[in-house]
Amino acid sequence: MAFKERTKPKRLRVMELLSRRMNLSRDERNKFLYWVKGYKGEIQFDVLTQKLKCDCLILNDLFLKVNGKQFQIDTLIITAKGIYIYEVKNFEGTYYYEGTKMYSGRSRKEVYDPLDQVKHASTLLRQLMQQMGYSLPIKTVIVFMNQDFALYQAPMLEELILPGALKSHLAEVSEISGQLSQTQRKFAEEIKALHIEDVSLREVPYYEESSLKKGVICCECGTFIEEYTQSLYSVCPICHHKERIRDTVIRQFEEYKLLFPDQKITKTVLLKWSDGRLSANRIAYTLKQTYRAVGTGRWRYYE
Secondary structure, eight states: OOSOOOOOHHHHHHHHHHHHHHHOOEEEEHHHHHHHHHHHHHHHHHHHHHHSSSSSSEEEEEEEEEETTTEEEEEEEEEETEEEEEEEEEEOOOEEEEEEEEETTOOOOOOOOHHHHHHHHHHHHHHHHHHHTTOEEEEEEEEOOOOEEEEOOOOOOTTTOOOOHHHHHHHHHHHHOSOHHHHHHHHHHHHTOOOOOOOOOOOOOOGGGSHHHHHHHHOOOOOOSSSOOOSEEOTTTOOOOEEHHHHHHHHHHHHHHHHHHHHBHHHHHHHHHHHHHOHHHHHHHHHHHOOOEOOOOGOOOOO
């Protein structure tokens, strides 16, 4: 188990809901799919790092701040040999370098070079470590996860790990001997505590409740369940997934809370959000059993 687990970014969770409840522009959908692909690549990398046999601590998805500047690290692995900073990319297709710049082979447009990203992260991490009173060696690595990725004219740098070399790279890390020192373990505890939850919605399109489609969405296939039910279970007409109504209500509550964190959630709000596809009595019972009620009578809401 990782010392710090990876969680799905808030903006990705919001975009997943918006993609089903509103019409995204072509650019917005492409951005969403890019985020989905990137997150899948990170999860795939997490599966591989869990197999490391050396004494190490793995911290995933760190969001940190130093001297007023924020930075993000996809994966930080602390070993007896030093610290590895990983920038994980799930690029697909052909890319190439011209001089010090990286381009997409398909569009011929310049892309943000991951070498610059990881260099930026390592510089700020060193500054943060200095303020914390630590001096530990840092190695930066960019890993490309997608087997359908090709990179031409790349600089001969050991930081760049192409898909075919990833297995041997991780095997090398796995064979690092020695035990973590108390200093390294203490650093891991302290850097984990400095993690800032990234709740920003940058690049997420503007939305409001009135513009979103109401209804109950199947948690498996994303289809709207149109039939009203008073039974204990709802069944998706497309994939036939069966879900307890209690779980459906909780999911509706959490979706609404994610999209509208400043709004008070009442029985009436969820009834409207589900487009009347759920029983008012079932909603009221689940809210009472699951969440904390605030206020009384017509002013009662749940959190």
